[in-house]
Amino acid sequence: LLELADKEAKATIEAFEKKAERERYLEQRKLERQAHPSLSTADSLADILELDILPRLSTEDIYDWGGHNFKKHGKKLVGFCPQHGGSSGTAFQVNPADNSWYCHGCQEGGHAVQYRHFANGGHGTPKGKDFIEIVEELADDAGVTLPEWQPPQQKQQNKTIPKLEWWQKCGLPREANNLAKFVRWRFGKIAWRFFKRTGELPANPQLNKNPDEQKLATQIIAEHTTAITLWTPLLKLGTPYINYTGPGSIPTYSEYQKLLETENWLIKEPNIKFDLRVWGDTPAREAYAKGWNLILDKHGCGEGKSHVYGALRADKLEGIERTVFAATNHRNPTVESVEHRKDLIAKHNGLTYDNTKHTPLGNPYQTATPKGQTPDIKPPCVEHKLFNTAYELQLNAFSGKGSKVCKTCPLLASGCDYLEERRNTLGTEKVKDEDDNVIGEVLNYPDIRADLNGLNKFDVPTALIIDEIDQTLESSKPVHITKDAIARGNMKLASLENQKLAKVLQEICQEIYALIDNYEPANKHGSDHFQVMEKLASLSIPKNEWLSSEKKYQQYLTYIAKDKFNCLIEKIYGPEIVDHKIDLWGEPEYTYKANHDPITREITTVEEKPTGEILPTIPSLDNLIAECQKLLKTNFDEIIDSGMTPGEKTEALELNHTLDFLSPILKAINGYRKVSLSLNKNCLTITKPWYRHQDIIKSAAVVTFLDTTQDVADLRRNLNLDKDEPILVFSSPEKDHSNLTLKFITDFGHASNQRRSGSQYTETERIAAFINQIVENHKSEKIGLIDYKAHAYSHKLPDNIVKVGHWGNDSRGSNQFLDCTTMIAIGDYTENLGALAAKWQCMTGQIVTPSKLTGDYGRHVKRRRIADLEQVIGRPRATNRPDEQIVIYLPGKWTSDEISAIASRLPGVNIEQVATYDVCPKAAQKGEQVNRKIIDTMWELAKVGQNFTQEKVAQIVGLSRSRVSQVCLDLLPTSFVRFKKMLVLLWNTLNRTNNPKKALSELPEEIRWFVSEWLPDFPYFVQQGETLEEMAENIEIVVKTYGQYILEYVSVDTIIDLIKLFMAPMPISFWEELRTQVEPIPILIEN
Template sequence: MKQPQPWNIFSPVPNAASIAAGLKLIPSHWSLTPLADKSPTRKNWQSEPKIPHETIAELILHGERRISKKGNPYTAYYSGFGVRTGDYSDGLLAVDIDGASAEPLLEAILCDKIPHTVSWTSNKTGRKQLAIQIPEHYREPLQDFTRAVVTEYNGLRTLHDEDGKPIELLEFRYNRCQSALPPSRHPQTGQYNFSNTPADTLVIIASERLCQFLIQQNAKVLKKSQQEQEEAIRRTKELLQRRAQYQNSGVTNNIIDFYEFEILPRLTAEKIFCWNGHNFRSYGKTLKGAPPWRHSASGTSFHVWDTGDHWAWQDKATGEGGGAIQYRWKLKGGSGTPRGTDFVEIVKELAADVGLSLPEPQSLYQSGFEPDPQQYLEYLKQETLVEETIELEEAFIKAADKERQAELKELFVENDIQAKASHWIKNQLKKLKRLTNWQKSQQGQPSAPEKTPLPSRGWVIKYEPNKPLPTPSELAGIEPPKIVFSPGQRKEVRAKLIALGWQFSYDKSFTGAGKSHDAGLTEPDPDSIGKIWYWDSNHRNCSTATVASNYTDMVVRHDGLVAVPGRTNALGEPHLKYASTPDEKELAIEPSNCFQADTFIKLREKGYTIEPSGLNPLCQNCPFNRGDSDDGYNCAKNSGMGFGYRHQRAMVMEQHLIRANLSSAPEPAVISTRDASPKKPNTKHTYDYSHDTCFVEEASRTLKGIETITAIDKDLAQLWLEVEQGDETIYQALAEFRAYLFSALNGEIENFHPRYGASHWAFMDDAPTPPENIEYLIKRLKERILLKLEDIFVEPESVTGLGGKWRSLGNFARAHFKQEARHQTAEYIDNLPPNILIHALEIWASLKPGAIRVNRHRLTLTIGNQRPGEVLRAHKHVTLMDATADKVQLAAHLGVDPNSIIEMEQERPAINNLTVCNVTVEGMGSNTFSDTCKQRQVACLEALKEKYGEDLAVLGLKDNDYIEIDGHWFYDNRGTNAFVGKKAIAAFGKPMANVGALKDEYLTLHGTAEGFDDYYQSTILAEIEQLIGRQRPHLDPDNQYVIYIFNKGLELDYLADYGIQVKKLDAFNLAPEAGTETEILLWKLQQAYQYLIDHGEKIIQTKLAAIAEVTQGRLSQFAQKYGGWKGLKKILASLLESYRDANNWEPPSDDELALANDGLKPLLDGEPSKAVTFVADMRRILGLDITLRVLRCLSLPLQAKLLGLFLAHFPEEVLPGEVSTSGVNIEGT
């Protein structure tokens, strides 16, 4: 490689003109910063306003005039420019592939090949950078994301050295970062060059998967930062206490105190970092140089900075870092923090560097620490030679002109810990507030927009009939836009998307916006032979009148359907369900169409699939299988009691509009995959969907690409017995896994939870390694050993030779043998073990996606179910309908690329006539409630019934048998019109799906649990968002509607983005008897106050103190925390006055709001007993005035709660005079 010409900042680079000309290739919206050999050297380059590209060119060609800190003028030149990534360049992400071994990591993260996008290289082998555009809706969640370095991912690892340190890495750069652009100078290769220029290459839009990965990386950084902040606050408080103790007494026998209070304040950067090969260069407030313990190609990967109370360092390549002690220990070959005598020796060494001697243990009790006079004079003499460092670029520090060279910066900083701690804590409170907002956005809560909210994943196109829409080929590999349309345009937009060749569209319009209604009015194309399918798991009891009227329902195999009392479908007809008991079968209003229906259900539950439409083994031996006979008892041609399913199904298949469950769908004649489109032979019992279109109602529920199989230990023992009898060699080869499996089932694995068993990862972590020939063993089991489904169907004995006068006898014998074979088959099916062992072995051997869960003698598998996706992929067009589904999840269930699905959404209606009351009930943190908590819920419900009467609908969890409910979470909060027009809904509990089952589903679909926590939270919020549309308030804007959600811990403020008014209430606000003990006490006290006032009596404290029932001794001790009775009296007066008077104080400061909202409020919400201590601490540390201002920041209900906590302890001397409480709002509604 040819070495570049030497250059310093005092002259232009030799090819300055060509570098400046290269700016013409750079997009105008990319924000640039000038560079000197890859490095940005301008002050505040990360935050300064955008510099015009013309100015960048001027700086490269002609430089800029500067004045050194010694007053000498000079001209500084630049050698190139870099793009400021992140928000300054409208969401641009730079991906730095620093070595060939980093490429596989990027492909694994993207789950795809490296995309074709704008890219450039430094011309080093294996080095290149990619430009990727972050979608608009992800920019807010990523606003705090700066950079992430990845060296390992899902088992892949970049190149590392012998010590295990990374040599190559993958880096993602976003906010507060920059990347040098071509044709800027590179100090080692000469210059950067484009591989794909912005002039002829589009910047690819970041995929959903990549954005989620970046959010996860950012979350890790934020979590670590928060932990570090909390630890720093703890250490600062501890340090303040220790320092105060030390300064007051001057006594310590702690070497750490000696180091922190005497040595550390005297240490400067040049004293600490004593290796002479660092060659530090100043970059703003950071010193960068070479590390002593390894070679650094850049010479700047060792960073040093002032934290405010000490000097810190980090080796950016290895991640190691620390302070002075860790640096000196690292120089000696150690790692981390030294211990014992090693620690003492390092402290002695640092003490000597600043002119101190480490006192002997007995002299540590002397008053203070005076340095050795001679050493200290020498130290002061050296310090006078150190002048303030000037912040010059790398080349200026290297300049030969000694007069212009800067002296090193004076690094000694006055160690005013108290002031620094105060300032630092204020900053942390602001960061904490920002972090909290970010965490809320990660839970699926959209940000509050200025206009009608329309959250979207990518770019948005407002549909206009005369403007074209994009085609799939135009957006190959790019996330498609969301098409936003006006009411009445839905069918038009869908028809255009079909004509343009889009196979999948996703209608995400708000609940009640008419998705299902319009689907019911959609008519088949008269020029097409295709059908329109309406796939719905609730197809039989359809909740949309147009669908129920116009689509023919696909019959299901059943042994009778019975009406559910009190429930109807959209047409007012009885709500039907399977008749599962003999009594229900007697009451069936739809007679049985298959007397073997229960057998089919048993087989499905055990993991065996039987084609619903063909002549499967059960149908072949059925007495109503009569071939071409037309005697009235042929299931294929007639219907009667116990038969006719095949005939009824054939009649439905002649229709052009059909509603059905995907499990009842005919087998597709052609099965397509994501990578190819292999054709399945078209047989008599398959169906060609290639001309058909469809709607998928409640897509997140209807479309399920997974299924579960469960077996108990007895079933598994039977299956292993079959293996042993079939092939002893295979049985022995799998003996280790078999023994481990039964140990897990019996609860004998030490690491498994005694109650909940083991999740997939816990099971797999302890599982033995599969044998190398596991695929062969499984193949053998499938082919020859384990019982196949067809083996259990008993063929009747044949009867031949009985003709003529013996024909009737022959017919009788055949009927007898058939009946006997059926009984034998039914017995075999009852004893048939679940089809689970092969699946378990394949998941264990990582031969198929899935999840294993073991609990209490029960094995549960979650495996992929390809059939729903196969059916839908066979259609010409599929419209997915769901107001709250996740497109990536839908794509995973479908088995397609998320970018093959185009979103459409009707303009969201205003819902400003709906109020959601987020009601906190003590004890509802989980969905397991104590008897006391249940009583509180009953009290709240009774209060609402009294207020709303018949206009109240009640929703709850399935096991909420202590209250009378009208529907259940997960079922009646979505896809139903049962609550339309109800003025109020009371919903009890959180809609939390079984976390284990949902995690297994996620793992099966995605192959990783990464991102699951965010997904799980989004499912809870999705159920709530479904609920808020059930009353259809937007269709009745002249009336007000309200929903009460009873829970503890849910954050619902994000619903305000929909125009909804969100109120936070305590259960006590609705019904005093639903409050906590403290709130009930407060209520009683309020009643007492009111009684005395109403009767004109003077408030006598002794009467009220008697209600509190506390001793005077305890009250005296309590009051001391607040500066005695006088201080406590002022606090109580402030709280009581807030109930009666408006707050006329000046607006609170940010810090006061932070203390109220981030400090006091969470305690009142979660740990009320600690709130009183918190107020005491504020009074002691901040003073009374600030404490009172903080209390004023609380809402009235929270002030009431705090008042109750205080009044539970007050003596008669405390209550301030005659205080009226007549203005107190008890209901809160």
């Protein structure tokens, strides 16, 4: 005990010494600041924070969340918590003396930095990028300008070293890495051809390890390096990965962390690379055994992910009793191994056989039966419409003996086929010994396939495999609130005993009703969250300098809206607050004492002591939220009974259900960020987090996600995981895509879902012309077509378009294009931005403008666009067909960044950016068609030697003279006259024999320089900034001064290059044709 007490005393003394040392350090820095008032004396961001930022901020500045609603309790401030909210408004406590805080509900506390991190949904002390962002935010609030910040290295790493040492440690590895990248890029295709011819790759080049040569190289370097430089460790870019070479290649998570201790990688996600066709499920089984319970398999399209994991059975995995393959198309599996699994029956409205598509075992596809047709497979549950309606309304309706819906069904007593089938699939069989004693149970079907919606939390150790996570997982759900739903809620409130509460809630209902009734569209997509909050706050102001950021503007709107609704509550309750006979809301009063860590100053414990006093008060917004959640519920017992038919039950639910729309709206007003509001005609949409799928996934022992294009950070957000939660990534070594050609037609336009028709220049007609031209160009090939769902199946298609699908469905996870050598994907597909923004807000708490693609949200949307593009490119499975040439046409406004991303992900792919007019003139936009017609007309007239004018060109192309002139001005920075003159001059020169009477050497020196040096070097002058106008003017001056004959000395190649310069808009194919048509220039030799 004495020894323990001695250790405790020493630890306490050390803690106080560290605290005193930190205080002395800060005091010294303050004195230096007084002498030199700048930030230059700060050694770290922490110093700048404590010395320059926090002293300028008041308690109100730091604790800026609009929902606290602080009240004074002694010397402390208490209010609502930005994370858990609370009902009393006393859980969150701030001590103004040192600006520390603590939340009793969340059991967290700290100071300004921890608070801002906590208010943004974080926990503990932020680090790295998060810490820097919060310091920048606090500096902005304090009006402090931060210097260009470079994080300091540890003191033991900073040293002055000779340049030789720097070269050996940094320069040489960096240059070697750059050289390796160049060689790989330059000779990659050659190596691949060698592999295809010989069956093996050339040996990898090795660094020379001869010690004598290394010594000599070191000596040579030392002789030429005497400078001094500062050495810092290199930050390694890219992604570290481990090549799987057999069992034992996969480390545990702790082993992987140790591997990275000596490496300064920017990205630290664990990645295992291997050929899935070679190793099959062996790496997955090893990873499960090593404790990895979350795996993302990103092997490429067509490499066999579904086949391998479909064949992964429970008897192969130790400690696993069941495997489940979850996919939205579980009824129509794409591989045989998945189809062999038992299909878990799911509710549906009737299915029809589609005999044009078949599963690997030859069964016809089962598709939803269109309205008005008789299904081939009847609905398995007679109450399916009632369940669907309840699901859409987010009402808690489930199947089984305890279900209120099933209790009213006459089939429950006699035996429901649907429930019996599910029990049989998910049930067990008892195992008995010779004496008929039960000695165990085995699952009837240990390996099944299912829709994620048809599953419940697992009650046995399960390996869950999820195919195409973006199609399968729902992390948020919208509910649509109409004026009828508000009217039903209002009627329910009218029956409350507490009339004061009822009146408050009814007043709020009227505000929401008026919001929908008086809706005026801000744009064709409706009003987003910001605009709805403006209407709720009865405020619309321009974003001034103070409200420049969306975050500040949202905080301001929340403050105004909250104040407005608090005034509404006070208006109804206020007059009676002094009447002791009125039974008001009661809140207990507490006193608090916080204990701080002596070094970090973070709150360690809080002593809470009730005073015994009850403070009468009016209800807060949190109180109203809690009451709405209790009162606004749908009671199935009051709506349906066993005497109703299934149709009557559904109708009764539609007419009499009650939605709790008030509590999420009040949460948004109160500052809760994970509720998104949007407004359209006659409907308010509320999008909330939905955790059912996440709970199912978290109940599995191990989970594997199959998705080529899924981002690890996005997956964590979808699953509501901590950002440091380990996810093991499987990926494939680089595959050759040299047989794949992508033709991006970026000037086509977006070709979006909203299309006009009625003219040859509208998108509908242009797309039809484009498709017909591709069909004409590839008559003997099988062609696949992807378009938006609203248009994909309405095209009049030729016979060789054998497969048709739509974006978001057939563009990913589909095998129907395996025999297509040509594909057309219409439009640069982007998911609904309003839905994406709402989902993003529910996942992250960040409120964004849907169409403003900046920050993390913008990068998220761009990742999804690239993912959809990569998925559609993978449909023909080019890597599985190396002997076939595959072409994909991509008309749409794809950006250069997106095209570059695809090029980096598909090694060897041939990418062409083609003008629409060059593929199909009728598919080009109107302006482009007009420009090309003018150019073609002028060129044809020049070739036959005709004198042409603006009037003549305008007459031929059917435009006005002024329009022709304007087009020429748009095409080139020169007038029509100069354009025509230069064109005719160059063409005439090109058509001459070019047989000068005098040799080039006999020309005057200045003319010889002009002909032999200046004209051939014109690209250099253009690169240096000289305009085409200046080029033409210089040529005209020389020709006018010395005569047109001097152009006859210019080489044909230079003449053609000049024509190309002045005719830049002409298609590339034209110039290729031009070079083949020009006759060689004869050279006469005198005898």
